[in-house]
Amino acid sequence: MGWMGDTVDSIKSIQIRQLLAQGVSLGMIVTSALIIWKALMCFTGSESPVVVVLSGSMEPGFKRGDILFLHMSNDPIRTGEIVVFNVDGREIPIVHRVIKVHERQETGDVEVLTKGDNNYGDDRLLYAQGQLWLQRHHIMGRAVGFLPYVGWVTIIMTEKPIIKYILIGALGLLVITSKD
Amino acid sequence: MHSFGFRANAVLTFGITILAFICAMASVSDNFNSPRPSAEIQILNINWFQKQHGNDEEILSLKLAVSLDLNVDVGGWHEVNMPDRRLCKVWDVVPICLFSPIDVTAVMASLTMNITADLQSLFTWNTKQVFVFIAAEYETPKNALNQVSLWDAIIPAKEHAKFWVQTANKYRFVDQGNNLRGKHFNLTLHWHVMPKTGKMFANKLVIPGYRLPEEYR
Numbered sequence: 313m314g315w316m317g318d319t320v321d322s323i324k325s326i327q328i329r330q331l332l333a334q335g336v337s338l339g340m341i342v343t344s345a346l347i348i349w350k351a352l353m354c355f356t357g358s359e360s361p362v363v364v365v366l367s368g369s370m371e372p373g374f375k376r377g378d379i380l381f382l383h384m385s386n387d388p389i390r391t392g393e394i395v396v397f398n399v400d401g402r403e404i405p406i407v408h409r410v411i412k413v414h415e416r417q418e419t420g421d422v423e424v425l426t427k428g429d430n431n432y433g434d435d436r437l438l439y440a441q442g443q444l445w446l447q448r449h450h451i452m453g454r455a456v457g458f459l460p461y462v463g464w465v466t467i468i469m470t471e472k473p474i475i476k477y478i479l480i481g482a483l484g485l486l487v488i489t490s491k492d
Numbered sequence: 493m494h495s496f497g498f499r500a501n502a503v504l505t506f507g508i509t510i511l512a513f514i515c516a517m518a519s520v521s522d523n524f525n526s527p528r529p530s531a532e533i534q535i536l537n538i539n540w541f542q543k544q545h546g547n548d549e550e551i552l553s554l555k556l557a558v559s560l561d562l563n564v565d566v567g568g569w570h571e572v573n574m575p576d577r578r579l580c581k582v583w584d585v586v587p588i589c590l591f592s593p594i595d596v597t598a599v600m601a602s603l604t605m606n607i608t609a610d611l612q613s614l615f616t617w618n619t620k621q622v623f624v625f626i627a628a629e630y631e632t633p634k635n636a637l638n639q640v641s642l643w644d645a646i647i648p649a650k651e652h653a654k655f656w657v658q659t660a661n662k663y664r665f666v667d668q669g670n671n672l673r674g675k676h677f678n679l680t681l682h683w684h685v686m687p688k689t690g691k692m693f694a695n696k697l698v699i700p701g702y703r704l705p706e707e708y709r
Contacts, residue, residue, distance in 0.1 A: 372646065373621055373686045391627045391639040392682040392694055409623075409684075411641035414668050417634060423668075429623065429646065434663075457691045459515060 357384040358453035363396055364463035365407060369428030370394075377464040380407060382453030389413060389422050389448065394455040397426065400440045405452055408435055414445070422448055518618045519690020525616045531609035531681045531697050533626065539602040539660065542708050543670060599673075600666040601704055605643070607657045607681075614685055615650040622647040623684040628665060628702075630677035639680075640665055674706040 352361040365378045374380070382396055389395065389410060396407045411434065412425035423445035427434040436444060469476045607626065614622055625644030632638060642661040647653050665672075682696040 372648065373623065388637075391641050392623075392625060392684055392696075394684075394692075411625075411644075411663065413637065413639040414635050415637040417636045420636070429644075455692065457519070458687065459689055 356382060356453065358382045360396075360405070360452060363405065363407065364466045366404065366467070367428075369430050370407060370409075371430045373429055374407065374458065375460070377461055377467055379459045379463045380455040381457035381459075383456045384451075384453040388415060388420070389424055389451065389454075395424075395426065395451050396453050396455065397446055397451045399438060399443075399450065402438075406435070406438065407455065424448075424451075515689040519687065522616055522618050522685075522687060522690065522693070525613075527611075527613040527695075529609070529611045529614055529683065529697065531607070531611075531699075533608075533679045533681065533699055534606040535679075535702055536604045536606050536658070538705060538709075539604060540709065541599075541601045541672070541705055543599045599670045599708075600664050601672060602660060603642070603665065604658065604660050605679075607643075607655075607659070609653075609655060609681065611647065611653040611683060612650055614683060615653060618687045618690065620686050620688045622653065623686060625682050625684075627680050627682060628677045629680055629698075630675050632667065632669065632671040632675075634669060634671075638667065640667075642679075672704050673708070675704045677702050677704070 349361075353359065355361075361382055363380050363382060365374045365376055365380060368376055380394075380396070391410050391413050394407060394409050396405050398405045406426075408426040408428045408431075410424050411427045414423045415421070424447070425434055425436070425445060439446070469479075605626070609624070611622060611624065623644065623646055625641050627639045627641045629637065629639050641663055642665055643659060644662065645657075647655075678698050678700045679702055680696050680698045682694065684692065684694040686692055
């Protein structure tokens with residue numbers, strides 16, 4: 313009958329509106345997280361402003377699971393700085409300390425050797441075949457700050473991806489079933 | 493409004509916010525510390541100073557033998573003969589092979605140093621350790637600045653921060669060319685304060701006036 317059709321229609325339309333509103337607020341949350349991340353990248357000048365320590369080569373200073381805040385400026389690279397660098401052919405960046413610097417006279421180009429505090433030898437064994445020094449373009453940033461233990465979340469999610477799926481599934485469920 | 497989920501969420505968010513705030517405050521408190529460290533470095537003896545002729549293989553094998561100190565009992569090193577007859581060592585599954593020979597000469601020096609330092613004022617309640625190292629700084633015609641780290645140590649606590657050490661250089665004092673004869677250099681004591689949370693600080697103390705001998709020996 314007429315009035316039943318009307319109420320069904322009105323119920324349907326309310327639900328669609330609510331759904332759309334929820335979708336938009338979810339989108340806002342995701343995009344604002346992305347904005348914050350990109351702003352951090354811009355502010356620190358580094359491709360990856362926050363990294364998680366994965367190995368024990370800098371113990372006892374940095375343990376596995378710690379988070380490092382990076383900053384990259386045009387200041388010259390000097391010994392003692394803790395740098396994060398990418399070696400050609402390795403996808404995971406490495407966090408080690410600079411122990412040798414050779415800076416050219418006119419160009420200001422630097423050649424740098426690094427070593428992990430907890431390693432016996434320097435990093436030449438980790439560099440690409442035939443590479444003896446790191447150049448500036450290999451270096452992603454200098455570590456300026458540090459937070460312990462927070463990185464375990466990322467390590468667990470990377471090593472056991474099932475936990476990532478469970479978490480996202482649970483979050484999705486929460487969003488759908490909540491009334492506002 | 494008073495469901496378990498809602499309350500758990502509120503407690504967790506509040507807890508994490510407070511934790512983050514405390515970490516930030518701990519880091520800020522480090523700025524109030526004004527350190528007055530002091531140090532003295534004396535070179536007792538230049539043990540040897542020589543030009544090492546060799547091919548890259550020889551130098552790297554020296555370095556490899558040192559860095560893979562076979563007295564250290566670390567499981568996981570196996571020797572492997574590659575098809576092109578290079579000798580390689582394999583750590584787990586990563587082979588580390590000596591490079592093919594290229595002619596290279598390197599000049600290196602070995603010194604014995606007497607290091608006295610008092611770094612106690614660098615420690616605050618938010619300090620986890622202080623990494624201290626000595627670098628030799630010098631200039632060559634090709635390079636505006638060369639910094640070579642000679643020795644480093646980790647100071648885990650305030651009690652160990654006042655020390656006297658007599659040691660040979662831990663790392664090779666080696667130059668990219670052969671410019672070290674009679675070279676004037678500075679010895680700089682660098683320290684790097686690593687906190688329990690927050691911002692890391694580094695600074696240095698430059699002690700100028702050292703010189704390598706004119707002739708190799």
